[in-house]
Amino acid sequence: MSMPLIIPQTVALLLFCIGLYGVMSSKVGIKMLISLEIMINSAVLNLISVARSLPDPIVLALFVIAIAAIESVVGFSLLVAVYRKFGKVDIPLLSEIKG
Amino acid sequence: MTFDTNQLAFYYPMLVLGAAGFIILALGIKRLRSIVYATIAMAAFVVAFILLLMEWYNILPYVASEGMVFNGFGFYFALLFLVASGFITYPALKNIAARSEIFYAMLLFVSVGMIVAAFSYNLITLFISFEAVSIGTYIIAGFHKTKRTLESATKYFFTGTVATAFIIFGLSYFYLSTGTFSLLGHIAVSSTPDMLIALAFLTIGFGFKMAIFPMHQWAIDTYDGTENSVSSFLSTGSKLVAFVIMLKVFIAGFAGLDTYVYVFFAILAVATMTYANISALSQNNLKRLLAYSSVAQAGYLILVLAVVGYAPGTQAADYAIAAGMLYSLVYIFMKGGAFLTMNIIRKDSPSVDDISGLGRKSPGLALAFSIILLSLAGIPLTGGFLAKFFLFLSLVQGGLWWLAVVAILNSAISVFYYFRIMMFMYWRDSKEDSSFDLSVSNRIPVYFSALVVVALFFTFSLFFTILPFAGGVFGGL
Numbered sequence: 001m002s003m004p005l006i007i008p009q010t011v012a013l014l015l016f017c018i019g020l021y022g023v024m025s026s027k028v029g030i031k032m033l034i035s036l037e038i039m040i041n042s043a044v045l046n047l048i049s050v051a052r053s054l055p056d057p058i059v060l061a062l063f064v065i066a067i068a069a070i071e072s073v074v075g076f077s078l079l080v081a082v083y084r085k086f087g088k089v090d091i092p093l094l095s096e097i098k099g
Numbered sequence: 100m101t102f103d104t105n106q107l108a109f110y111y112p113m114l115v116l117g118a119a120g121f122i123i124l125a126l127g128i129k130r131l132r133s134i135v136y137a138t139i140a141m142a143a144f145v146v147a148f149i150l151l152l153m154e155w156y157n158i159l160p161y162v163a164s165e166g167m168v169f170n171g172f173g174f175y176f177a178l179l180f181l182v183a184s185g186f187i188t189y190p191a192l193k194n195i196a197a198r199s200e201i202f203y204a205m206l207l208f209v210s211v212g213m214i215v216a217a218f219s220y221n222l223i224t225l226f227i228s229f230e231a232v233s234i235g236t237y238i239i240a241g242f243h244k245t246k247r248t249l250e251s252a253t254k255y256f257f258t259g260t261v262a263t264a265f266i267i268f269g270l271s272y273f274y275l276s277t278g279t280f281s282l283l284g285h286i287a288v289s290s291t292p293d294m295l296i297a298l299a300f301l302t303i304g305f306g307f308k309m310a311i312f313p314m315h316q317w318a319i320d321t322y323d324g325t326e327n328s329v330s331s332f333l334s335t336g337s338k339l340v341a342f343v344i345m346l347k348v349f350i351a352g353f354a355g356l357d358t359y360v361y362v363f364f365a366i367l368a369v370a371t372m373t374y375a376n377i378s379a380l381s382q383n384n385l386k387r388l389l390a391y392s393s394v395a396q397a398g399y400l401i402l403v404l405a406v407v408g409y410a411p412g413t414q415a416a417d418y419a420i421a422a423g424m425l426y427s428l429v430y431i432f433m434k435g436g437a438f439l440t441m442n443i444i445r446k447d448s449p450s451v452d453d454i455s456g457l458g459r460k461s462p463g464l465a466l467a468f469s470i471i472l473l474s475l476a477g478i479p480l481t482g483g484f485l486a487k488f489f490l491f492l493s494l495v496q497g498g499l500w501w502l503a504v505v506a507i508l509n510s511a512i513s514v515f516y517y518f519r520i521m522m523f524m525y526w527r528d529s530k531e532d533s534s535f536d537l538s539v540s541n542r543i544p545v546y547f548s549a550l551v552v553v554a555l556f557f558t559f560s561l562f563f564t565i566l567p568f569a570g571g572v573f574g575g576l
């Protein structure tokens with residue numbers, strides 16, 4: 001008695017798109033970081049939904065959770081450093097580098 | 100699971116690098132001078148390099164139990180990555196003043212990740228090594244903490260993390276379709292649509308790191324904003340890791356879908372080369388120009404995937420992979436050397452005009468930089484010519500005439516903007532006296548890379564030496 005694969009996959013894809021939209025549309029760094037977490041976690045959901053008999057995807061999912069934590073640590077420390085220099089965390093509006 | 104001591108010997112280089120990283124971090128508490136940390140890091144790179152060479156010659160290739168394959172292909176790229184890291188160890192000293200121990204420790208940890216990526220044939224370890232490289236380079240990129248480096252590092256971080264999410268999503272579809280994460284042996288595809296989704300997602304994910312056309316915008320800003328030595332590392336070491344992983348994933352992992360791989364990467368390669376070369380033509384900022392040229396070089400590199408997808412298992416495919424291997428070697432010195440040359444200009448974001456008069460002020464340096472630029476353009480008597488020659492030869496051999504013509508036309512376009520820099524160097528007078536910083540430590544990397552680039556032209560038998568290792572992309576010995 002298992003759930004049809006289409007349900008978790010649709011949810012994961014939906015979450016992924018929400019996260020992607022959040023990263024692309026928001027200007028505040030914290031919001032972008034939260035959207036990124038949503039993206040990564042939707043991918044984790046997709047990973048564990050495809051795990052049928054072998055534990056491989058679960059192993060990868062555990063690693064991904066750890067890596068996502070490290071990534072948010074690095075991201076937040078970058079944002080703190082940005083806030084100290086610029087006085088704001090609006091990443092797309094920083095314009096020290098121009099074409 | 101067995102883990103015999105014979106197998107352990109293969110991990111010594113990684114252990115040396117990791118241990119050196121922790122030693123540097125521990126010594127950081129004593130606030131030694133930066134040169135001490137740089138020397139420890141360099142010593143670790145040299146020891147790891149020698150250990151890898153000894154293993155390559157003395158011990159038979161070995162398949163470890165957990166998807167690590169120690170074959171010629173892996174050893175070649177592992178040595179290449181160590182060269183890329185060692186290349187910027189001393190040049191980075193100039194701009195890294197405070198807390199340099201963290202910079203060098205990160206460089207060492209990134210190198211461990213790069214070596215694992217060279218040997219691994221399992222998507223789990225490949226992904227983790229890729230992330231080790233990514234996270235390390237986020238920290239390295241923002242290290243100097245000026246406004247410019249912080250902005251470039253945050254942009255790099257956000258695009259890089261989006262790419263990570265795409266890769267994980269792609270990997271889950273890859274598993275859904277094949278039921279395995281291992282790239283060794285025959286991979287049975289159970290559902291083609293899922294595999295195509297995986298192909299698209301993985302291309303986007305790794306394409307971000309390699310800066311191919313629709314995913315390149317971060318690279319221009321980041322290479323422009325970071326320190327010269329860091330941009331040199333980002334455009335060589337970090338990009339080549341993505342290249343190696345793409346070779347393994349798309350050649351071995353998508354072996355059943357070569358036609359799709361061919362169509363995908365032929366289109367991407369043409370778009371990347373053409374877009375980058377045409378944008379570079381109208382670019383006045385010197386570092387952005389080099390960044391666009393770096394994007395164009397990525398376009399040439401992924402031609403390898405197009406050839407292998409078009410004519411899998413033929414001699415042309417082997418030639419293409421070997422040409423990609425040779426190109427990677429030359430690329431480290433020509434692109435890394437070009438970015439390190441920017442150290443001689445005092446300005447933060449130099450325009451093409453700022454290099455004018457170099458030919459009169461320091462003819463030797465101008466000649467060395469010209470050699471590097473000629474190599475990037477693919478003019479004979481440089482290693483860049485040789486690498487492009489073998490790459491285009493494999494295109495013709497595989498029957499992809501139209502792609503060879505497009506690539507050669509693109510090389511012709513690129514000659515214009517490289518010659519424009521040289522024109523400014525030799526035929527314009529400099530505006531101020533103090534615009535150049537011609538200290539010895541800035542000159543040596545430029546001379547060195549120019550020398551290597553020329554030397555690589557005269558060792559064209561190297562291509563036939565590495566040709567037998569090309570088959571190693573499938574995890575064979």
